[in-house]
Amino acid sequence: MRCTIVNRVIHADSNTEWHHATELADYLARRGITVTRVALREPGQPDAPAERNLHLLPRHYSGKHKIRRLLASLLEGRRLIRHALKLDHGPIICMTDPPLLNFWMARETRRRQIPWIYWSLDLYPEAFAAAGLVRRSSPFYRYLQKTVEGNAPSHLLALGPQQAAHIRQQYTPSPGASILPCGIARTPDPAAAPEWARAEGKIILGYVGNLGEAHSDTFVEAALSCLDPKRHRFILAASGAKSARLRELAKDMPAVITLDSVPREHLRFIDIHLVTLLPHWDHICVPSKAVSAVCEGGSILFHGSRENDNWKLLHDAGWRLPPEEKPTSAMKAFFEKLSPGSLREKQQAARKLSSDLLAIRDRAFDDIYRKVKELQ
Structure with a gap:
């Protein structure tokens, strides 16, 4: 039995989506399925990969120019899918990086009647519309969306039940779905706590990860x-389009420690992780930072809608600030009510949810094994 996984990058790494792809490939291999991985060659990777079933294609462009990067992504996505189809190594598990990889998958497999599994992460072309790059009413957007919806996958692997429902209603017939939130893992206890974790009884809050188009920088600013x-210490390890302003704002704040990044094994030392998603990005994105935080025993302060999968799955381990409220007023009210006892309750709930999430991951992997076997 064989199958193929396609994405921009597939190897063990701190990036959670790549990590899950490698985990799934290893799991399927242990169950007797030969997994071929088709990806792009990253800078520094050898031309000839050491692994027999890893196919690395050259990248068209690695710079930061937005238009060139977008055009390169379109070409790279087409090359990845066509290469995977040419190999003919069983059903294809298609992820969503580079953008519109799912478009090429739907377009190319419709003509050839090849079964495929849609592993949805960020949703395209919807993310382009949410970012204001294109109008949903434009002919270009309608063409992309019609093509994506025109060839239903054999199965869906979604980030949460809300995202799964959002995607499934686009297809006729509606595919079956499994749930695999991004960010599920549990790291061993670190040898020692980082210096910033020695907080003398203060509550440690933090924002770790991307702060981009889909996120509210005013929410993080209100917290600062x-x-x-x-009473508080704040770890600011933000990256992305909206991070520079906050880093500049925080540089003279005595309660804030600014870092380039926080290793996964140190997430447990942050008591409350801030998570934000603007409501018009619901289901298009599901921030993995919330799942990662809860898996490591941390609580979350979520700034987003009730309908987002982060809140649906993880609400026992956190608090929610409604995005329609003024962020500074809502944050002041949160700090006034926050107590050591309520924090302990949320952290205890996170530890239970961590075990539940690991079980969800195992069920999803088993579902995909059974589906790949069925599609042979």
């Missing part, structure tokens, strides 16, 4: 403005 240096 409400900090009490005697």
